Amino acid sequence: MSDTTPLYPKLILDALATVRYPGSGKNIAEAGMIEDDLRIDGRKVSFSLIFDKPTDPFMKSVVKAAEAAIHTFAAADAEVTVNVKTRTAPAAPKANPLPGVKNIIGISSGKGGVGKSTVAANLAVALAREGYRVGLLDADIFGPSIPKMFGVEDEQLYMHEVDGVTKIIPVERYGVKLLSIGFLVDRNSAVVWRGSMASNALKQLIEQGDWGELDYFLIDMPPGTSDIHLTLVQTLGITGVVVVSTPQQVALADARKGIAMFTDSKINVPVLGIVENMAWFTPEKHPDERYYIFGNGGATELARELGVQLLACIPLVAAVGKHSDDGDPIAAGDTLSAQAFIHLAHEVCDAVERRNRDLPPTEHVKVKK
Numbered sequence: 001m002s003d004t005t006p007l008y009p010k011l012i013l014d015a016l017a018t019v020r021y022p023g024s025g026k027n028i029a030e031a032g033m034i035e036d037d038l039r040i041d042g043r044k045v046s047f048s049l050i051f052d053k054p055t056d057p058f059m060k061s062v063v064k065a066a067e068a069a070i071h072t073f074a075a076a077d078a079e080v081t082v083n084v085k086t087r088t089a090p091a092a093p094k095a096n097p098l099p100g101v102k103n104i105i106g107i108s109s110g111k112g113g114v115g116k117s118t119v120a121a122n123l124a125v126a127l128a129r130e131g132y133r134v135g136l137l138d139a140d141i142f143g144p145s146i147p148k149m150f151g152v153e154d155e156q157l158y159m160h161e162v163d164g165v166t167k168i169i170p171v172e173r174y175g176v177k178l179l180s181i182g183f184l185v186d187r188n189s190a191v192v193w194r195g196s197m198a199s200n201a202l203k204q205l206i207e208q209g210d211w212g213e214l215d216y217f218l219i220d221m222p223p224g225t226s227d228i229h230l231t232l233v234q235t236l237g238i239t240g241v242v243v244v245s246t247p248q249q250v251a252l253a254d255a256r257k258g259i260a261m262f263t264d265s266k267i268n269v270p271v272l273g274i275v276e277n278m279a280w281f282t283p284e285k286h287p288d289e290r291y292y293i294f295g296n297g298g299a300t301e302l303a304r305e306l307g308v309q310l311l312a313c314i315p316l317v318a319a320v321g322k323h324s325d326d327g328d329p330i331a332a333g334d335t336l337s338a339q340a341f342i343h344l345a346h347e348v349c350d351a352v353e354r355r356n357r358d359l360p361p362t363e364h365v366k367v368k369k
Helices: 009-016 059-073 116-129 195-206 227-235 248-263 299-308 318-325 336-358
Strands: 040-041 044-051 079-086 101-109 134-138 158-162 167-168 171-173 174-181 216-219 240-245 271-282 310-316
Touching: 009 044, 009 271, 040 299, 044 059, 059 079, 079 101, 101 116, 101 248, 101 336, 116 134, 116 174, 116 216, 116 240, 116 271, 116 336, 167 195, 171 240, 195 227, 227 271, 240 248, 240 299, 240 336, 248 299, 271 299, 310 336
Parallel strands: 044 079, 101 216, 101 240, 134 174, 134 216, 240 271, 271 310
Antiparallel strands: 040 044, 158 167, 171 174
8 A cells, every 4th residue: 555545444444354263263343352443643543442351362463464454555654543441341230138028117317325225126116016028137237236126135146048048047036036246246246347447337237238139128226327327328228217216305306317318419319307215204104194294395496497206206115225225126016115116117118108109219329439
């Protein structure tokens, strides 16, 4: 080919069509290996070749053959630049780690000390009493209390194989399947982990737990907002969250922040409603008396302000704490306090039904790198 021959795209592409890819025997045009970025500037030619993987054994020889083909069939004096690209495989859909679970409910609070774990434990028992299949994950990595509340602190975890995969067998108590980091650490020692270690431990309990078929999978979340919350929304499509608060203004302020986190456009987890715990103090011998020692109606006002449902007001009764300390959730009994949690279970079921009717399934939060 004469050095004075003008260069144009078809001339270059025809030359490249003479190059065969040894892996398939097809020419590199037929194999779709020529990127649509051919550039010609006078005697300068640049384009990209696409390979399936960066370790392709024929990469160097094909690049050299492409350069030689242009010099032979297009222009001997052409300055050829060949860029190498590799195909980006489409990301595999994220597998659902809990395929047998119908609804995943987070139990959250803006701050500690508002009785979030007590609500989570008794709500789980109340749902089980109503005939639902229930699991409860203690995700409060740094302060696991669910084992004590269910009286199973000394239980040992065992593993078995399910379809060739080793799974952790949850502890069962009061009809609720339980897993907690508390089963894996010394209960008399502080859990001192970096955020990534805690997140990995939590993901293991979720993904390797043999949860089976569940109607409700409750997650007792840590108080506040943290890496653990991000791990949960990145791992699971959470159906919705129940936010627990006391009537105190400081608790309500933190509850507002927690709700803002879940409703943020990047997280987008529906808030099923607010539970006002310790709404008033009632002496056991005088069940009709109410003493508003932490304030009155704060959660009701917050729910109205944010446009979310007030699911229940749970009174402060000494027996609730005692039953938790004794490993015997009060919702398992027949007292007025037990009925308060049964009422909460009904309200949560109704809220979940409305949410599932009106909103699409929650997507897990995709991590942007």
